[in-house]
């Protein structure tokens with residue numbers, strides 16, 4: 169779906185034919201616009217360092233980086249395929265020095281990077297593997313990298329869809345355990361995501 173107000177119009181032009189049904193579930197225009205506006209809201213001006221799991225071709229990273237000039241993004245992505253490199257080249261040209269891509273399985277690369285570089289983030293966006301064990305592990309690992317009070321956004325809270333069950337169950341589990349306090353659940357078009365705050369670290 170094309171939308172002239174989406175932050176990803178130029179990225180899609182750069183990707184060309186790679187956008188034509190070849191990418192696994194990239195961020196839809198409604199969600200990209202929501203993410204951009206969320207970060208432009210003065211209430212969220214303290215969010216400057218963002219980690220995301222699942223870069224794909226950079227649609228969500230582009231939404232974050234286009235929101236404000238003082239935002240930096242680190243993406244954890246297991247794929248090394250062509251569309252990832254093509255998205256990365258666009259992001260590097262559009263936002264020099266503001267994006268890092270860490271390749272590999274997030275359950276391994278995230279704890280290693282935290283240990284090595286002493287990372288701390290204001291927000292974590294999770295849109296990687298949709299299996300329960302991975303989504304839950306990513307949320308739990310988030311505790312090591314997101315500061316207390318920092319934001320977690322879990323994509324694809326869709327328990328009625330096969331691919332949304334894992335994220336939905338993982339989110340429910342961390343809310344029940346008290347690791348995260350849910351702030352809102354957002355639905356736009358066919359997608360639903362949840363926003364919360366790491367409170368128990």
Ligand SMILES: C[S@@+](CC[C@H](N)C(=O)[O-])C[C@H]1O[C@@H](n2cnc3c(N)ncnc32)[C@H](O)[C@@H]1O
Nearest residue numbers: 194195222224227228245246247273274296297
């Ligand atoms: C739904 S797509 C992400 C969409 C992206 N946020 C966007 O806006 O276009 C999921 C991505 O997560 C990656 N992924 C899946 N399992 C992963 C894992 N265990 N670790 C890191 N990345 C993973 C996939 O390669 C894919 O690119």
